[in-house]
Amino acid sequence: MCLAVPGRVTEVYEESGTTMASVDFGGVGKKVCLAYLPDIEVGEYVIVHVGFAIQRLDEESAKETLATFERMGILTEELAGPEEQVARAAQEAGR
Amino acid sequence: MKYLDEFSDPDLARALLDQIHEATTGQWALMEVCGGQTHSIIRHGIDQLLPDGIEMIHGPGCPVCVTPLAVIDKALEIARRPEVIFCSFGDMLRVPGSRDDLFTIKSQGGDVRVVYSPLDALRIAQDEPEREVVFFGIGFETTAPANAMAVHQARRLGVGNFSLLVSHVLVPPAIEAIMESPSCRVQGFLAAGHVCSVMGTSEYPPLAQRYQVPIVVTGFEPLDLLEGIRRTVVQLEEGRHEVENAYPRAVPAEGNPAAKAMLEDVFEVTDRTWRGIGEIPRSGWRLSPRYADFDAERRFSVEGIDTAESAICRSGEVLQGLIKPPQCEAFGRECTPRNPLGATMVSSEGACAAYYAYRRLDLVEAG
Numbered sequence: 001m002c003l004a005v006p007g008r009v010t011e012v013y014e015e016s017g018t019t020m021a022s023v024d025f026g027g028v029g030k031k032v033c034l035a036y037l038p039d040i041e042v043g044e045y046v047i048v049h050v051g052f053a054i055q056r057l058d059e060e061s062a063k064e065t066l067a068t069f070e071r072m073g074i075l076t077e078e079l080a081g082p083e084e085q086v087a088r089a090a091q092e093a094g095r
Numbered sequence: 096m097k098y099l100d101e102f103s104d105p106d107l108a109r110a111l112l113d114q115i116h117e118a119t120t121g122q123w124a125l126m127e128v129c130g131g132q133t134h135s136i137i138r139h140g141i142d143q144l145l146p147d148g149i150e151m152i153h154g155p156g157c158p159v160c161v162t163p164l165a166v167i168d169k170a171l172e173i174a175r176r177p178e179v180i181f182c183s184f185g186d187m188l189r190v191p192g193s194r195d196d197l198f199t200i201k202s203q204g205g206d207v208r209v210v211y212s213p214l215d216a217l218r219i220a221q222d223e224p225e226r227e228v229v230f231f232g233i234g235f236e237t238t239a240p241a242n243a244m245a246v247h248q249a250r251r252l253g254v255g256n257f258s259l260l261v262s263h264v265l266v267p268p269a270i271e272a273i274m275e276s277p278s279c280r281v282q283g284f285l286a287a288g289h290v291c292s293v294m295g296t297s298e299y300p301p302l303a304q305r306y307q308v309p310i311v312v313t314g315f316e317p318l319d320l321l322e323g324i325r326r327t328v329v330q331l332e333e334g335r336h337e338v339e340n341a342y343p344r345a346v347p348a349e350g351n352p353a354a355k356a357m358l359e360d361v362f363e364v365t366d367r368t369w370r371g372i373g374e375i376p377r378s379g380w381r382l383s384p385r386y387a388d389f390d391a392e393r394r395f396s397v398e399g400i401d402t403a404e405s406a407i408c409r410s411g412e413v414l415q416g417l418i419k420p421p422q423c424e425a426f427g428r429e430c431t432p433r434n435p436l437g438a439t440m441v442s443s444e445g446a447c448a449a450y451y452a453y454r455r456l457d458l459v460e461a462g
């Protein structure tokens with residue numbers, strides 16, 4: 001959880017008074033809070049940590065980073081859903 | 096050079112390594128602060144590609160590893176209560192408390208849920224108003240803005256059944272504590288890139304000055320690490336001790352002003368105990384008085400916890416860079432990711448787990 005992953009903003013919307021976005025991480029979509037980068041527009045890249053965009057990033061760097069993460073297997077680990085994470089913990093615990 | 100072809104740009108990696116080798120004449124000990132950097136260094140064998148004169152010391156920058164035992168035990172006590180839905184990042188599930196872990200409580204029927212974001216926990220609280228929803232708010236400056244926003248929203252939307260068990264830690268006081276320690280060997284720091292994405296770089300020049308150490312803000316991809324190491328070594332060789340930003344694509348000097356403003360509103364600085372290290376003054380955040388109603392420690396009055404750390408675990412020495420994981424007798428024997436004795440074996444960003452995943456076989460081969 002301590003990593004931050006770049007992704008492309010595909011949609012920006014309001015939800016209970018907060019700016020939210022749909023962000024695509026190399027094919028995996030997540031809902032992300034844009035409160036800390038409210039002027040981001042659709043098509044821009046942001047660095048996302050635990051569901052929050054913390055900085056913008058240029059497209060080229062974002063793509064390179066995504067490719068590196070993909071190769072290192074970080075992307076699947078960081079973007080794993082809750083069930084997968086619980087299953088992983090169960091497997092590690094040998095239960 | 097068995098790992099070089101795994102770099103995204105092997106030629107650039109080669110060039111950076113050549114420059115590091117060329118520049119190095121002295122013996123230098125550098126510390127990478129962030130656990131993601133530790134993982135990446137061990138995974139890519141970066142420490143083994145460096146000149147013999149350069150030693151990488153793995154710092155305390157894994158939030159899962161340094162969350163104090165007392166806080167883990169409080170989390171376990173709260174999570175056991177029938178009225179509570181305890182929400183956490185997945186990495187915390189298997190961190191050993193004094194007796195068990197969150198995963199055990201979950202398998203015994205406790206309502207422990209893994210969420211991707213603290214806002215997911217807030218949503219659960221809105222959906223299940225008759226339950227108490229507690230989110231385990233751990234992490235460094237990178238994670239704190241997310242947790243701050245969850246509490247801020249809870250107050251704004253009047254979600255009274257949501258609270259935060261807060262155990263935030265801060266990087267600059269940890270650097271200070273490391274430099275003040277009499278056994279300190281660190282001569283230069285790779286500062287954690289994403290921490291600076293939020294906080295900016297202004298906290299570091301006074302530290303670089305006071306302790307005469309170069310501090311280079313560094314990302315955690317392999318090439319970023321090589322560049323951070325290169326710049327630190329060049330400074331050391333030239334006798335300079337400055338703050339440099341080797342990760343400008345993600346770190347503007349001012350950080351993220353909106354996030355910083357929210358942090359200032361929701362949190363206040365407090366002394367914090369770091370697991371394996373001890374108390375570091377003014378090294379953490381707790382909820383500010385304005386948000387005290389959302390403090391899970393108050394709401395559930397979890398006091399009188401006695402903690403018991405494993406007697407053989409040496410993670411404190413690992414976290415301070417005094418030993419490398421394989422120097423612990425229990426490494427790979429009594430202590431494995433399946434049966435971790437200390438938090439540094441649980442998280443993939445912990446040094447013990449990184450060595451276990453990527454170095455264990457080398458060690459066996461080397462006899």
Ligand code: SF4
Binds near residue numbers: 411424426436437
């Ligand atoms: S190998 Fe296990 S017991 Fe040894 S220091 Fe690491 S976590 Fe502690």
